[in-house]
Amino acid sequence: MTRAMEQYLRKGLKGTAFCPGCGHGLLLGSILRAVDRLGIPQDDLLFVSGIGCAAWIPSPNIGTDTLHTLHGRAIPFATGAKLANPKLTTIIASGDGDLTSIGGNHLIHAARRDLDVTVICANNQIYGMTGGQTACTTPVGTHTATDPAGNVFRPFDVCRLVKAAGARYAARYPVTRPVELIDAIEKAIRIKGFTFVEAISPCPTQYGRRNALGDLAKLYEAVDASCVTAEEAARLGEDERRRRFVVGEVVS
């Protein structure tokens, strides 16, 4: 973490719990830069997370009010906190498993209600904390602890899901493209109503290792290469497209 953002880090913090090379650390940096640009007073910021490695992005790292809740339940906790004190800029940052699997129902209902919060989903396409099991975001054919022969089920396109449920804004970028990612987070927080940012975040320990993606540099290259714009995607065949993430703003 660069010194520039130190004011947002919690005092008394001794290092991070993330594995070396975890994308969640980069996402933390992007979130802080977006918040810094917005100039919201730190006392008015509330970060809420569920359970998982990604839930550690705000808690304990960010030195504002933080609510580290139960697996899957960050959004309902945030709903109560925001409604009881509408002055709080409420940002939910948690994992793909947390927000879209166990917490999927809360996600679509918050979007439907247009709750004035921003959800940042760290999508590492797997359950990191519990040892690399299949998530509802795991791409078809990739290997996990519970699908060693390759996952057979289609993953959610979470941006399209929340769009269908009524989100005012949804965007997807990998942590390897921080300029776009920070812009998207900033825009999402600025927009009143339910907004969503999905950050593709590599998990070297569980996902990278199981899928033989090579060393960290290769893993990051592979993740970046899997992200294409809508125009790029249009030029791809169906099979090719299915293995890519379409990045950009899905709702604007």
Add this chain to the structure above:
Amino acid sequence: MAEPKRKERPAAQLLQGNVAAAEAAIRAGCRFFAGYPITPSSEIMVRMAELLRERGGAFMQMEDEIASICAVAGASWSGAKAMTATSGPGFSLMQEGLGYAYFTETPLVLIDVQRAGPATGQATHVAQGDVMQFRYGSHGDLFPIALVPWSVQEMYDLTIRAFNLAERFRTPVFLAADEAVGHLRENAVLHDDYEVVDRVRFGDGDPFGSADPAGVPVMPAFGDGRALMVTGSTHDPKGFRKVDDPNVHDALVTRLMRKVMDHADEIVEVDAHLLDDAEIGIVAYGISARTSIAAVKRLRAKGVKAGLLRLKTLWPFPEREIARLGERVRAIVVPELNKGMIAGVVRGCTRARVLSITQTNGKTIDPSRVVRFAEEMS
């Protein structure tokens, strides 16, 4: 010129138990309600929706009970007195969130209007089958507070008390109602000469620890500028996650126990009826205490010296009061609408003979059953 009006005690009004509880919540300062419809508790939510709209505050019908309890805990951390209401299946769904609220010392009130279970059971019929779920429903060591109303008046009075205890001890507090009391209609006074306890929000000290090993820490709210760190993982007094430190976990679990159990005298309330010379003591709670008081009157008319110890607090359990009763009577009878859940706890508090009257057919116990039972014994 007209005389200035003296403040008059409000008149009694005919009310439903569930409605009285909603009125009480508002008067105790509740400004947030989240819930999901379920019989026989729904009238509480419906009335809260009206009252919060009139008096200010936030109401949210959530997508399920899991979301409801989590929203209530979130609102509490934003500084609001907050409540939910549910019944059996919904109460089961809330257990994980209740454990979180307990471990993070989040004040809230939950009213469970018990219906007959397990599973969907008899949705519209009475039972007292959740009494152990109040105590042991969530995982880990918990020392909860649960109050038991037996009348519409107590749906009002004990709901106010539940809010006060929640704030005083910074913990979730249950109102262990049952369908018969929740749906009862009778006269009650919505008085307003009660004490209202508010949480200690400002002060020195850490938000999750205190010098007193049975202490209740100050509880700042989100937005107070304290950069609060709230986590359901084991945490030190400042809120830092310390999951690998055996001393931190033990100290936290022990303090949470002592904060309730060392203050049991302040929390436990019982009500004694005709126990001074009693030879047979009936121990009952909720609607079964209504049955029992009727039975005591009939038994006395027949010359049987019976008396009633009515539990107004279920947890912490009134152990001392039961032990004292056991020393004075020949036998203790416990009528309840389950297979003897509280009778078993009573047995653990006394060496006196404890006899259990159980009924699980979705109906209240007829006083004549208790009368016959007591007569056979004497």
